[in-house]
């Protein structure tokens with residue numbers, strides 16, 4: 178998909194990193210130490226399936242160990258290769274620094290099309306891959322903690338956690354070896370939706386930034402904004418669902434791997450998601466315009482473009498024709514460094530991946546902390562909070578009786594105020610706070626420095642400064 182005259186994904190990430198570092202004053206050699214990937218492990222292993230041994234190739238790359246454990250998803254896709262995992266591991270380092278999740282960066286991948294295997298086969302393959310990584314401490318609650326990514330989800334994470342526990346029966350923190358697990362297997366509420374939810378919160382933060390809106394030539398709120406989404410997987414589905422159902426956005430196009438649907442009046446995200454789940458394809462969805470060449474729709478007129486599938490989809494070939502004034506990179510690396518230059522010149526505002534999709538790692542951080550503390554968030558304080566609220570409500574009710582018709586509580590105030598926060602509310606509130614604080618740190622640089630004209634460079638400046646400070650503190 179990406180033209181061959183472009184740098185590879187990892188080179189693209191390095192070029193963007195270099196643009197930012199040129200504006201910094203780092204001690205000699207530190208820039209290279211931060212940029213390079215510390216180590217990449219390649220494993221080839223066999224699994225007996227359907228009467229014969231199949232050999233699989235997998236990777237786990239560790240980009241930076243300035244903080245441990247290192248963190249980053251495991252991807253199942255046919256395109257997985259060393260260059261890709263190294264690029265993704267580097268992005269994890271910068272992402273964690275930006276949102277202040279106390280991790281270094283890592284990423285893993287298995288070269289496989291998961292749709293070609295049934296559940297039992299996938300379990301055998303996942304457990305064997307996990308075994309290879311666990312025995313080298315490349316999965317370990319204190320050293321390297323994976324999470325879901327493209328082609329994997331909570332089912333695979335549960336198998337990995339179980340495999341780790343079988344191999345480390347006395348490790349009381351074993352369940353913290355991986356995040357994104359189902360809630361009944363040590364997961365946390367709100368992790369599955371977290372990356373898409375984070376995209377929504379990132380857009381909320383952007384729409385509160387008047388200067389940012391002006392730079393993008395946008396006005397008002399998210400209501401009725403026309404949005405195009407590429408990839409209706411975990412990230413794209415949740416982002417599109419929340420933006421349409423809660424913020425009143427119109428999802429005018431959804432682009433999938435085998436086609437796209439388009440309706441200027443706004444698409445029914447839930448119905449399309451269910452259609453894909455049932456039929457395995459977006460084609461044939463009734464009542465809307467179906468396009469065979471889905472990628473063409475990236476160039477359609479809209480207010481916000483959300484690439485949420487894979488890297489390199491906006492590149493030298495199509496960047497010039499992209500009309501969206503605002504792109505939010507829900508996927509990792511959807512805009513190549515060449516395309517980034519073209520779009521910057523056109524004045525397109527890009528909310529960069531390392532910030533836009535950081536909701537996943539943020540909630541993974543909460544899950545890891547929950548696993549290490551062995552207690553659900555809110556369990557100790559919830560009733561106490563509720564009884565303090567009850568005191569105020571009792572007092573207000575006394576006033577209510579006293580003042581008669583001249584004053585009364587709004588009808589559902591009492592119910593809403595009395596309910597203490599459960600785990601999901603706490604997770605969402607922690608995520609919202611993280612996304613809003615991180616946005617502010619980028620926006621201060623974007624609006625405050627004459628030599629910075631885009632959010633990506635601002636994001637790199639903030640995160641590299643944090644990684645550098647950590648290395649300096651270590652005396653490196």
Ligand code: NAD
Pocket residue numbers: 325326327328329372407408409410411412413432433434435471485486487488507508509510534535537538
């Ligand atoms: P997923 O496997 O759940 O979904 C990917 C979707 O993209 C699928 O619906 C797939 O059919 C579609 N797709 C694949 N190729 C396509 C193409 N050429 N054109 C259009 N659609 C295509 O994966 P995900 O977890 O949603 O991840 C998507 C992106 O978000 C990846 O770049 C990933 O690295 C990034 N990301 C994911 C998480 C997470 O928590 N899952 C966190 C941070 C970043």
